Amino acid sequence: MEKATENALLCTHCGEPCITDRIQVDDKPFCCEGCRMVWQLLDDKGLCTYYSLNQHPGLNRRLPVRKEKFAFLDDEKMAAGLIGFRNEEETHLTLYLPAIHCSSCLYLLEHLRRLHPGILSSRIDFTAKEIFLVFHHRQITLRGVVELLASLGYEPYISLHDLGRSRPNANRDLIYRLGVAGFCFGNIMLLCFPEYLGLGSADGALRQVFRYLSLVFAVPVLLYSAQPFYISAWNGLRRQFLNIDAPIVLAILITFARSAWEVLGGAGSGYFDSMSGIVFFMLAGRVLQDKTYRELSFDRDYTSYFPVAVTVLQSEGDPVVKALPDLRCGDTLRIHSGELIPADGILTRGRAFIDYSFVTGESVPVTKTVGEIVYAGGRQTGAAIEVLVVKEVAQSYLTQLWNRQSDPAAAKPSFSFVNTLSRNFTLIVLLIAACAAVYWRLHDPEKIWKAVTAVLIVACPCALLLTSTFTNGNILRILGRNGVYLRNAETLERIATATHIVFDKTGTLTDASDPVLGYDGVPLTPDQQQAIGILASQSVHPLSRALARKFGSMLADAHVHDYREYPGKGVEALVNDHHWAIGSAAFVGAQTAAHDLPGSTVFVACDNRVLGSFSVSSHYREGLTTLVRRLGPGLRLSILSGDNPRESARLHQLLGKDTRLLFGQSPLDKCEYISRLQQHGERVMMIGDGLNDAGALSQSDVGIAVTADSNNFTPASDAILRADRLHLLPEFIRLCRAGRSIILGTFLLSILYNVIGLSFAVHASLSPLIAAILMPASTLSILLITYGSSNLLGKKLLSMRR
Amino acid sequence: MSVIILLLIASLSVALLFLGAFLWSVKNRQFDDDYSPSRRILFDDELSIDDDKMPEILN
Numbered sequence: 117m118e119k120a121t122e123n124a125l126l127c128t129h130c131g132e133p134c135i136t137d138r139i140q141v142d143d144k145p146f147c148c149e150g151c152r153m154v155w156q157l158l159d160d161k162g163l164c165t166y167y168s169l170n171q172h173p174g175l176n177r178r179l180p181v182r183k184e185k186f187a188f189l190d191d192e193k194m195a196a197g198l199i200g201f202r203n204e205e206e207t208h209l210t211l212y213l214p215a216i217h218c219s220s221c222l223y224l225l226e227h228l229r230r231l232h233p234g235i236l237s238s239r240i241d242f243t244a245k246e247i248f249l250v251f252h253h254r255q256i257t258l259r260g261v262v263e264l265l266a267s268l269g270y271e272p273y274i275s276l277h278d279l280g281r282s283r284p285n286a287n288r289d290l291i292y293r294l295g296v297a298g299f300c301f302g303n304i305m306l307l308c309f310p311e312y313l314g315l316g317s318a319d320g321a322l323r324q325v326f327r328y329l330s331l332v333f334a335v336p337v338l339l340y341s342a343q344p345f346y347i348s349a350w351n352g353l354r355r356q357f358l359n360i361d362a363p364i365v366l367a368i369l370i371t372f373a374r375s376a377w378e379v380l381g382g383a384g385s386g387y388f389d390s391m392s393g394i395v396f397f398m399l400a401g402r403v404l405q406d407k408t409y410r411e412l413s414f415d416r417d418y419t420s421y422f423p424v425a426v427t428v429l430q431s432e433g434d435p436v437v438k439a440l441p442d443l444r445c446g447d448t449l450r451i452h453s454g455e456l457i458p459a460d461g462i463l464t465r466g467r468a469f470i471d472y473s474f475v476t477g478e479s480v481p482v483t484k485t486v487g488e489i490v491y492a493g494g495r496q497t498g499a500a501i502e503v504l505v506v507k508e509v510a511q512s513y514l515t516q517l518w519n520r521q522s523d524p525a526a527a528k529p530s531f532s533f534v535n536t537l538s539r540n541f542t543l544i545v546l547l548i549a550a551c552a553a554v555y556w557r558l559h560d561p562e563k564i565w566k567a568v569t570a571v572l573i574v575a576c577p578c579a580l581l582l583t584s585t586f587t588n589g590n591i592l593r594i595l596g597r598n599g600v601y602l603r604n605a606e607t608l609e610r611i612a613t614a615t616h617i618v619f620d621k622t623g624t625l626t627d628a629s630d631p632v633l634g635y636d637g638v639p640l641t642p643d644q645q646q647a648i649g650i651l652a653s654q655s656v657h658p659l660s661r662a663l664a665r666k667f668g669s670m671l672a673d674a675h676v677h678d679y680r681e682y683p684g685k686g687v688e689a690l691v692n693d694h695h696w697a698i699g700s701a702a703f704v705g706a707q708t709a710a711h712d713l714p715g716s717t718v719f720v721a722c723d724n725r726v727l728g729s730f731s732v733s734s735h736y737r738e739g740l741t742t743l744v745r746r747l748g749p750g751l752r753l754s755i756l757s758g759d760n761p762r763e764s765a766r767l768h769q770l771l772g773k774d775t776r777l778l779f780g781q782s783p784l785d786k787c788e789y790i791s792r793l794q795q796h797g798e799r800v801m802m803i804g805d806g807l808n809d810a811g812a813l814s815q816s817d818v819g820i821a822v823t824a825d826s827n828n829f830t831p832a833s834d835a836i837l838r839a840d841r842l843h844l845l846p847e848f849i850r851l852c853r854a855g856r857s858i859i860l861g862t863f864l865l866s867i868l869y870n871v872i873g874l875s876f877a878v879h880a881s882l883s884p885l886i887a888a889i890l891m892p893a894s895t896l897s898i899l900l901i902t903y904g905s906s907n908l909l910g911k912k913l914l915s916m917r918r
Numbered sequence: 919m920s921v922i923i924l925l926l927i928a929s930l931s932v933a934l935l936f937l938g939a940f941l942w943s944v945k946n947r948q949f950d951d952d953y954s955p956s957r958r959i960l961f962d963d964e965l966s967i968d969d970d971k972m973p974e975i976l977n
Contacts, residue, residue: 165961219957226958242953291944299937303930322922329926 129155130269131172133653150177154268161230166220173220175269185452186266188425188437189259198274199258206236207253211272213265216245225270232256232264247272274424287406290344294399297341300333301392305888307333308389312885327379327386334388338372342395344402360538360581363545367576368395374569385884387573390891394578397895401585405592405605422458422492422509426451429502440509447505451496459492459505460512466501470494532609533856534584537863538577545575552878570877573887579866579898584859587902591855594910599838600820600848607834610818612852613799614751618790618812620804621757621767624822625736627839632735633666637720637728644727647691648720651698654679655687659718660698663730686718697721701729733763736770739843744772746846752798756781756789758808787811803837803845847913854909861905862898869894 125134127147139146141159146152154177158166166173188194201208215221221240225247228238234255239248247270251261262272307326345361345368352359368391375386427450428438435450440458443449448464451457457470468484472494481497484490490503492512549571556563588605595602602608619625640648649667652660654676679689686699697704697720704721706729717731744753754776755767761779768777778789786804790812793800802809802816805823810831813819821833822842837845873890876882943949 219960222954222957223961226961240954241951243951288944291949292941295937295940295944299933303933325923325926 126172127151127174127176128167129172129174130176131174132176148177153177157231157268158224163224163227163230166224169220169223170218173218175215177269184427185455186259186262187427188439189262190257191425191437191439194425194439195258202253205252205254207249207251207258209249209251209258209261211247211249211262211265211274213245213247213270214273215270216240216242216247221270224268225265228264231268232260235261235264287403290399290403290406293341293343294396294403297337297392297396297399300337300341301389301396304330304333304389304392308385308884308888311385312888324382330385330388331376331379334372334375334392337392337395338368341392341399342368345395345398357535358539358542359535360577360584363538363542363575363577364398364581367573367578370569371573371576374573387884387887389884390573390887393891393895394576397899398578398581398585401582401589404589405585407589407592423456426455426458443505443509445505445508449503449505450500451503452500453496453498455496457490457492457494457496457503459503459509460507461490461492461503461505463488463490464502464504467498468496468501469498471497532606534580534859537860538580541577541580541867542575545571548575548874548878555878567878570882571874574870574873574877574882574890579869579894580859580863582895583862583866583898583902586899587855587858587862587906590903590906591851591910594851594906594914595848598844598848598914599841601836603834607818608852608855610799610834611801611849612856614801614818614849616752616754616793616798617747617801617803618754618756618786618793618816620786620802620809620812621755622759623805624803624809624842625740625755625767627735627737627824632733633662633730634733635728635730637726640727643692644722647694647696647722648698650676650691651679651687651689651696654689655681659730659732660687662732663698663718695723697724737839737842740770743843743845744770744775747849748846751849752776754778754789754793756786756812758782783808783811787815790815803842804831805839844914851910851913854913855906858902858905858909862901865901866894866898 125145126132127134128144129146129151132147134145134147139149139152141152141156144155146155151174154174155167158164189198198211199207199209213225216225222242225240226238228249229235232255234252236250236252238250240246241248247265249261256264262274265272307330310326311323342365345365348359349361349365352362371387371391375388375391378384378386422440425437425439426443427435428443429435429448429450438447443459449458449461463484463486465486467486468488468490469481470484470490471481472491482494489506492509549568552567552571553564556567585605588608591608592602592605645667649664652667653664654660677690679687681687682699682703686697686703688695688697688699690696698718701717701719704719704726705724706719706721706726717729719729720727747753753771753774755771755778757777757779758781759779761777764777764779768775778785781789786809790800790802794815794817799818800816801818801820802812803820803822804813805821809819809821813821813831813833818835819833820835820837821831822837822839824839869890873882873887876886
């Protein structure tokens with residue numbers, strides 16, 4: 117039996133404190149029936165290694181999964197979108213299980229076939245949190261498999277997004293190219309050594325063999341490995357934009373042409389080793405920079421958040437399950453407890469008690485009565501309701517906002533100071549090449565071709581590309597270790613150049629899941645506090661959770677009888693033979709004061725006597741007071757809030773007088789405020805969390821989604837920031853800016869190398885040996901400097917504040 | 919000098935073999951998940967995934 121503290125029993129399955137000691141098997145305590153059932157199932161099948169690999173590996177099963185939730189999987193058309201392969205007997209299936217978190221999960225999920233004979237094998241991809249299943253569909257249906265997983269606490273996440281989606285494999289392609297380039301580079305270098313050491317001249321025939329072999333090895337580098345650069349340069353040119361890849365492609369082509377001409381003409385060994393080396397290192401930099409977070413998704417639209425299908429009531433006959441895109445105005449939906457409202461509609465039956473936490477960041481549910489409009493995106497927390505659809509899914513208030521910019525690449529034009537730098541650099545180099553050509557034309561016309569090609573070879577801005585990709589890659593990694601996950605390297609630069617930061621208030625600056633509770637009423641004895649804590653911990657309502665946390669340290673063995681929950685009203689039970697009720701004023705029979713806001717005040721009554729009320733106020737995240745000071749004077753700040761301005765004084769005190777505060781902002785207002793700022797020439801960084809910020813996040817130059825847990829579903833954004841690291845924002849911005857300085861500094865150094873090379877080149881005396889020494893020397897020193905300095909800076913900025 | 923040619927051929931074929939092995943291992947998703955294999959080996963006494971069957975399914 118596990119005991120964390122003296123008087124708190126922890127559930128064997130999930131490790132949460134047990135409310136009662138009545139649910140026990142073999143002296144093992146459980147917090148709820150759900151957990152006990154999972155444990156017994158695993159015990160029956162001899163899978164209890166699950167519990168010995170990690171302490172409390174399970175997931176809380178207090179909220180059972182609704183029986184019909186996965187009914188839509190019986191529909192052939194929907195199932196077909198998920199199934200990877202199916203023949204007469206077997207079905208292959210890949211599912212995303214966000215709950216995977218430890219080796220116990222791995223153990224259990226790979227032993228699924230012991231739980232059901234129909235499952236042939238299961239395999240986990242831990243990084244992607246995916247399970248690959250093979251099962252006999254005659255013995256177990258797709259729905260059965262999904263329900264089995266859900267019953268164990270590993271509920272698969274199935275969204276419209278998954279249906280008919282092909283999985284991207286772009287990065288692997290780059291790795292193949294890198295492998296080929298590395299192979300060719302190494303071999304060409306070996307083949308070149310004899311010549312550099314002056315040994316080749318002894319045997320002319322052997323020297324020719326070596327040279328031709330180098331040529332053969334250089335061909336795959338030119339035709340296969342360097343392809344990404346051709347594509348990028350061509351895409352740039354087509355849009356009349358000279359990016360950094362264009363001069364690089366030019367240099368690669370000219371190096372190859374001149375080297376091939378030398379080898380075939382027997383004049384020399386060419387620069388194949390330098391060429392393939394450069395391609396190899398540039399590809400390595402690109403792989404490093406493009407390493408994205410596979411488990412995170414930055415491109416979520418509403419379809420990945422909404423359910424796949426909903427229950428539609430028909431005037432005659434049984435309710436049917438319909439896919440979201442097939443919903444029409446006038447359909448009546450039945451929304452069960454815990455389900456999302458997929459489209460704007462009018463409540464026609466039941467009492468809606470809607471948690472809009474994902475939409476507004478406000479965790480306190482809102483009550484709606486029949487006839488009122490309910491907006492899509494809310495989660496029903498009470499009993500089942502019926503909703504008449506008045507707007508189709510894609511036209512709903514929020515989804516429309518979310519979809520405003522379906523093509524983010526087009527909305528945000530690509531810009532990078534690296535491209536500007538490389539363009540100027542290239543122009544200067546071309547000028548030098550022209551000068552050299554003119555000079556040799558006057559003095560020794562035979563050397564024009566040699567001098568000009570040598571200049572172009574040396575002048576390739578590959579050093580710039582290397583320093584930018586390696587610096588960016590390393591900074592992305594440092595940020596990732598510290599809880600900021602960026603979509604790509606370009607985001608680094610957008611963060612570095614931002615001039616105005618716009619914060620959302622609720623859920624971003626405040627921690628909605630951890631409200632501050634104020635108490636107003638008769639002083640409570642420890643016994644009473646304990647009783648309130650125990651009663652509150654039975655419920656999953658956010659206010660109850662807050663109460664349970666507040667009094668959680670006093671949980672002890674107590675007898676809870678006749679527990680009853682009334683959605684939208686409150687909870688009641690007999691605790692230690694006293695009747696306790698927690699809930700709204702009407703529920704416990706209290707008088708409401710004028711300043712009490714519905715939904716943010718909860719009343720407590722013992723034996724029908726009202727003791728007092730707890731009211732909730734926002735809890736601001738740690739480190740906010742110093743945040744503004746540490747951000748420095750260069751950045752302007754704004755706060756947008758959907759709330760009323762009752763906390764404006766406190767916000768001013770927290771964030772300084774210069775911060776602009778705007779209250780009562782609708783999602784559309786937020787979006788427009790940002791585009792107004794942009795029209796005034798500001799580069800806006802938006803930091804928000806909910807669906808209501810989705811429009812603003814995509815409108816801004818860089819949108820950062822704040823989330824308590826990176827596995828949660830965040831709106832489409834450029835970066836995902838862990839909420840507990842928000843106070844590190846100034847350091848993150850400084851690191852991004854430092855990255856620019858590193859790139860610039862190393863680039864200046866590389867120009868020094870280029871000047872040395874050019875001095876040989878304009879004399880038309882760039883021997884392959886000099887190129888072969890210059891190339892790796894400059895590359896390696898650049899890599900060392902970028903890597904070392906970015907690591908050093910990252911440590912300096914972030915270590916002290918962790 | 920012909921011995922050098924022979925050595926060259928030998929070394930190149932070994933190098934090509936390794937290149938092939940590398941490409942195969944990437945294609946076989948051996949670098950995709952760096953967590954599970956190290957844990958999976960710890961429960962091998964109970965677990966017997968049909969390893970000969972998995973690769974063709976995965977590709």
